[in-house]
Amino acid sequence: MKVEKLAIPEVVLVTPPRFGDNRGFFSETYNAQRFGAEAGITLPFLQDNHSFSRQRGVVRGLHCQLAPHEQGKLVRCSKGAIYDVAVDARVGSPTYGKWVGAELTGDNWAQLWVPPGFLHGFCTLTDDVEVLYKCTDVWNKDAERSVLWNDPDIAIDWPIKPDEAVLSDKDKVAQPFSAAHGWFSV
Numbered sequence: 001m002k003v004e005k006l007a008i009p010e011v012v013l014v015t016p017p018r019f020g021d022n023r024g025f026f027s028e029t030y031n032a033q034r035f036g037a038e039a040g041i042t043l044p045f046l047q048d049n050h051s052f053s054r055q056r057g058v059v060r061g062l063h064c065q066l067a068p069h070e071q072g073k074l075v076r077c078s079k080g081a082i083y084d085v086a087v088d089a090r091v092g093s094p095t096y097g098k099w100v101g102a103e104l105t106g107d108n109w110a111q112l113w114v115p116p117g118f119l120h121g122f123c124t125l126t127d128d129v130e131v132l133y134k135c136t137d138v139w140n141k142d143a144e145r146s147v148l149w150n151d152p153d154i155a156i157d158w159p160i161k162p163d164e165a166v167l168s169d170k171d172k173v174a175q176p177f178s179a180a181h182g183w184f185s186v
């Protein structure tokens, strides 16, 4: 299994093997022992999510849940392609306010580990995108927060133009990153 540390060391890009044969392929997309021993992803997962986005340019995020309902997320794209982003929102972290991104596709089979204390979001790079992700805590609507996807203080270098973005009503009125100060700490 390939494991790559990114510019923020706690965010990890993991690519499990995919075994092809004349029928198609098989892949262990998650294995607690292996992901723990090889990638340091040891938190238990309590919820699996699956989202479908029908067109390129859909932006979902930047989202998190406040403590004590914060979620770590192990994100993968089984069909199409996304640019997946994690933003460090932990006060006291040397990478506070910094972001890292990775292209996750049904072809490269890569997964991004977004630890608790990070904002998470992605934009779709193709039509008909399926994103599946494991969460370390269950959904808590009251604890949910949204930060503006293109907040200038974070300045994420998204691979889509602002006028291409397809947002939910909730994400259209998301908060500035400055409002997130104090949500999490190291």
Ligand SMILES: Cc1cn([C@H]2C[C@H](O)[C@@H](COP(=O)(O)OP(=O)(O)O[C@H]3O[C@H](C)C(=O)[C@H](O)[C@H]3O)O2)c(=O)[nH]c1=O
Pocket (backbone or CB within 6 Å): 049, 051, 060, 061, 063, 064, 073, 120, 121, 122, 138, 139, 168, 170
């Ligand atoms: C997150 C969530 C939502 N819902 C319901 C609530 C709404 O009726 C509907 C769509 O929710 P929302 O518009 O928040 O979905 P996304 O914009 O894809 O939100 C997700 O986007 C980014 C990428 C994330 O990291 C989070 O997991 C999550 O916030 O699903 C549930 O029933 N359970 C859930 O865990």
